Amino acid sequence: MTGQVDVLVVGGAGVDTIVYVPELPLPYADSYSIDSGIRTRAGQTGDFVALGLTKLGLDTHHLDVLGDDPEGDLVRALHREHGIGLTAIPQPAGTKRAVNLVGPDGRRLSLYDTSRAHPGDRFPEETLRTLAAASRHVHVAITQPGAHALPTLLATGVPLSTDLHDWDGENPYHQPFADAADVVFVSAAALADPERTMRRIAERGRAEVVVATAGAEGAYLLADGELTRVPPVAPPAPVVDSNGAGDAFAAAFLYGRLTGEPPERCALFGAVAGAYACTVPATRADAMDREALVEQVAEASL
Template sequence: MSSTYDVLVLGGSGVDTIVHVPELPLPYADSYMIRPGIETRAGQTGDFVALGLTSLGLSTHHLDMIGDDPQGDLVRAFHRDHGIDFTEVPLPGGTKRAVNLVGPDGRRLSLYDDSRSRESDRLPEDLVRELAGVSRHAHVSITHPCVHALPLLHEAGLTISTDLHDWDGRNPYHEPFAYGADVVFVSSAALADPERTMRRVLERGRAQVVVATAGAEGSYLLTADGGPVHVPPVAPRGPVVDSNGAGDAFASGFLFGRLAGEDPRRCALYGAIAGAHACTVPATGCDAIDRTALLGEAVAFTGTPEGAGTGA
């Protein structure tokens, strides 16, 4: 085990079955003939954040619970094949899985199997403390075992980030994550008033920056110093084929900038570039932008060479 990790990723491992459908929403029919077909691969939110960070050159360790099953074997192979350090804890209910319906325009609808989780699921405290002790930052997925790890990460003095995904701003389940992280990502899709929710997170929690992603509209930043600030989207370099993993890629790019000491707007630009790249990768693929490509696109987008990432 490396003596120092840039980022410890907690939770978010699993397997997705990708189903390509002719349109979303999918009208009812007895059956559909679909191409390119149905394929199962490892990769859920924590897996893709770890992949994105590793591709950007950050030393990353992923900790999560998975099952002793064929799906768990896919998760193990994912980390092994991409050179990501992975510590697994047995998950009695079996490896988490989902079905993603993907339309021709790249939009997706995810169906998560919630039967794998148990109230008793926990990440061992000693293990969390050990890994936190050799890490600079922790990115915490909003899975049940991870909420119990938050106090241990605070105790270790780590900065923390989390992605609330499609939080509606009201569901209390998300609040420990929202108020316990220094960097908070959230999709604006289900927020009736994104700015109000972002300000509440700043006021009630420990967040220094809140980022609301808005897909093709870009993202919005809010810090204690003011805002919100709109960061425009970045046009993908290729055809948009799938939005799976775009939010995870955005988080990876943003954290790359933050750990390099960049200002929030530059971090959001990095996130936008990484997210745009992810939209050009088929749902069955596992590819993330690397540091050279990201920094090159940032220079092309802004015309300035700042942000070499030397602090990461």
């Protein structure tokens, strides 16, 4: 990487195998026939955030560990295809992978192979510091070795964001990420009281903005101490898959933030991009481009 980039995405690279199932939860049976096929493609949370940012016109670089394996080759090819800068640190355990079961209504159940990551995994200190210092913003995935990267990233003074995904508000693993980030995204799915958790994040850490996404119900936005509801945006096509919707929301929100938009407008960007993501089959790695985002935000604002 040479010169300054807009966003450095740290962690979250990997490969998913997508299986469309007749229902979720899936009842026990000896076997199922999957007429839609079983497909493996590159793209986990960091990949999708990097892709979303790039499609929106932001210069993006991705740092993570990758194995010397077919799955790692898929991740490298995805970045080459979309012009996303990639610094891949060798991972002897192999590239992270998961199996996503997707129901007819687009809901997803993910099975993560945790054998591909270890608590002691770390990025080279100098590599991390150099990449972060050359970036306007850093988005940190909660995968290892992101946790070890937080002190170095904080020392650079570069603004940070993170996505806590389906955090329950209690699991201590997520807390350092919540405390370190200036912008925190979290799913409301496992939160008994989203507002309470959001305010606690803001009070404990550095967060200027906290967003809790709530799927078809929209989202909650906490900014400047005020909690507001972000209404849902109607998807532009039938909903087929919720995979990647949160990553799309985060990417579009960050696009708005880095282009000087107020939090409420950023949240609208996120809602529009998240709705679009739900219309994209999980077997494809795709994201909304800037022209489509601006057009649909204008329509949603009428």
